[in-house]
Amino acid sequence: EVQLVESGGGLVQPGRSLRLSCAASGFTFGSYAINWLRQAPGKGLEWVSFIRRRASGGTTEYAASVKGRFTISRDDSESIAYLQMNSLKTEDTAVYYCARYFCGGGACGYDQWGQGTLVTVSS
């Protein structure tokens, strides 16, 4: 069974750091791009970052709202992706999801999602 499990969320003060983890199982982790997305309370979905698979260079992209503060990485040997979040702001408060980006027959979408982990940034 394909699974993505996020962990590492919690309550943190503004300006502090937090690292989220996304543990994958049931598929060949290294064959997929992995994304982090978030959803503020009562709001819509927002893309945060993605990391390409190694075969595509393993390069990273970030939303403008987090660029320079967040860093995505992956350990294919352990099937884990990370999101290092520094200089956190109150507006970073959200449920953070990791998701697998699937492409088949030239068509793509986020076909597997974790259950999410809540990050609350507050003093």
Place this chain on the structure above:
Amino acid sequence: VLTQSPGTLSLSPGERATLSCRASQSVSSSFFAWYQQKPGQAPRLLIYGASSRATGIPDRFSGSGSGTDFTLTISRLEPEDFAVYYCQQYVTSPPMVTFGPGTKVDV
């Protein structure tokens, strides 16, 4: 930017639902998708590549469109279909992902 309409769609079980998503500039159909989200749950992929149903998605869900205008149709609403629906695009230059604000389908 993706714009979804209507913001809320009030329908009854058995009725047809037509949800619209408009992009501010032309989108590659390959990178366009629709998701369903219920309260307290992660989103679920319904349609990818604008018109391909994801694994396990009932055939009452269908997607169509190209360029800047895309549509999600639910042919006959089942009680479990009342949820929020998001459209999503990936653009390559510069690389980024955006979601529409969502359409809530309620009773």
